[in-house]
Amino acid sequence: MQVAEDRWSDGVPEHQVSGPVDITELSRSELAGRLAELGLPAFRTGQLWHWIYHRGVTGFEPMTTLARQLRDELAGRFRIGRPVPALEQRSTDGTVKWLFRFADGSEAETVFIPETDRGTLCVSSQVGCTLTCSFCHTGTQRLVRNLTSGEIVGQVLAASDALGAWPSGRAGRPITNIVLMGMGEPLYNLDNVAAALRVISDNEGLSISKRRITLSTSGVVPEIERCGRETGVNLAVSLHAVTDEVRNVLVPINRKWPIAELMQACRDYPGLSNARRITFEYVMLDGINDTPEDARALVRLLGGIPSKINLIPFNPWPGTRYRCSPAPVIARFADIVMKAGYASPVRTPRGRDILAACGQLRSDSERQGRRREPRAGTGVGGDIGTVGI
Numbered sequence: 198m199q200v201a202e203d204r205w206s207d208g209v210p211e212h213q214v215s216g217p218v219d220i221t222e223l224s225r226s227e228l229a230g231r232l233a234e235l236g237l238p239a240f241r242t243g244q245l246w247h248w249i250y251h252r253g254v255t256g257f258e259p260m261t262t263l264a265r266q267l268r269d270e271l272a273g274r275f276r277i278g279r280p281v282p283a284l285e286q287r288s289t290d291g292t293v294k295w296l297f298r299f300a301d302g303s304e305a306e307t308v309f310i311p312e313t314d315r316g317t318l319c320v321s322s323q324v325g326c327t328l329t330c331s332f333c334h335t336g337t338q339r340l341v342r343n344l345t346s347g348e349i350v351g352q353v354l355a356a357s358d359a360l361g362a363w364p365s366g367r368a369g370r371p372i373t374n375i376v377l378m379g380m381g382e383p384l385y386n387l388d389n390v391a392a393a394l395r396v397i398s399d400n401e402g403l404s405i406s407k408r409r410i411t412l413s414t415s416g417v418v419p420e421i422e423r424c425g426r427e428t429g430v431n432l433a434v435s436l437h438a439v440t441d442e443v444r445n446v447l448v449p450i451n452r453k454w455p456i457a458e459l460m461q462a463c464r465d466y467p468g469l470s471n472a473r474r475i476t477f478e479y480v481m482l483d484g485i486n487d488t489p490e491d492a493r494a495l496v497r498l499l500g501g502i503p504s505k506i507n508l509i510p511f512n513p514w515p516g517t518r519y520r521c522s523p524a525p526v527i528a529r530f531a532d533i534v535m536k537a538g539y540a541s542p543v544r545t546p547r548g549r550d551i552l553a554a555c556g557q558l559r560s561d562s563e564r565q566g567r568r569r570e571p572r573a574g575t576g577v578g579g580d581i582g583t584v585g586i
């Protein structure tokens with residue numbers, strides 16, 4: 198394991214707190230409007246967009262297709278925001294995890310998981326979480342705030358910097374997929390999430406196809422339809438139980454929107470088809486939700502919904518009351534699911550040598566006395582063993 202810590206830890210740069218407008222907070226049309234106010238022609242929007250989201254520049258100086266006078270003028274009015282990596286950990290399996298710090302000092306985790314046929318970036322949508330899923334470390338942390346659209350995009354930009362992942366760069370395209378499975382409930386911050394996804398999927402910039410973006414929800418039923426309609430991305434659901442009795446404990450939002458309502462919202466998800474399935478995440482908890490009868494009930498529950506199943510071996514965190522189901526129990530559960538037609542349901546945990554699960558990075562950081570303002574870690578949805586969907 199390599200650990201590069203606190204390379205940027207001496208406070209938040211002043212330019213991130215005040216001053217010029219952060220372009221990453223603007224949609225393409227908002228940027229066009231701002232440039233029009235300056236009397237600039239429409240093609241300048243495309244030029245800036247290309248430099249920022251295709252070439253990955255962090256300032257105006259390298260924008261050599263713009264005259265110097267214009268670069269100076271833009272630099273006086275705008276900035277190109279990035280969170281700063283307060284901590285970076287690299288796993289022996291290639292997984293990289295960052296604790297990114299935003300302008301107000303809040304911090305959140307972002308994880309990159311390379312696989313043979315793709316590279317997935319798991320991003321956060323909130324700092325902390327209002328929900329209290331009992332198996333999730335982030336659920337023990339209070340909500341600090343929603344992330345802005347620019348801060349969600351900024352995680353992709355900063356990770357691309359660290360990986361040399363710019364479309365124009367030599368490393369090719371290490372980041373091919375995005376999952377909103379980090380900390381927070383994305384559907385409680387849907388406006389900002391949707392705005393960020395429009396930037397991330399813009400085909401003249403980062404250009405990550407909506408087909409390669411997945412949003413994971415704990416089950417905020419009233420927002421599921423709007424999510425599909427406004428974002429067009431894939432949906433994942435943190436299901437984890439097949440009865441309301443068990444799910445009420447594991448995912449307490451279930452008391453508000455029980456399983457039957459959640460399943461109906463899934464059936465109604467815009468664009469759902471065999472080519473565009475919903476992923477159901479199911480954490481394997483010893484003695485809680487892992488019997489053969491649970492497996493059969495899961496298959497019955499998902500009947501008629503084009504779906505995939507991700508069985509997630511629980512990655513315990515200090516203080517949790519749960520244990521991971523034994524390997525033979527997971528294998529038996531998976532066998533029932535596979536015989537029902539769901540391929541490769543068990544996710545391989547990744548990056549366990551870098552404290553990969555459930556906000557453990559935060560806990561580790563706190564133990565070492567580097568605590569500043571509240572920060573949060575990924576929930577089980579952000580347990581990097583879950584991605585690859």
Ligand code: SF4
Nearest residue numbers: 326330333336381576
């Ligand atoms: S699993 Fe997700 S929604 Fe539930 S507490 Fe953790 S971060 Fe929040």
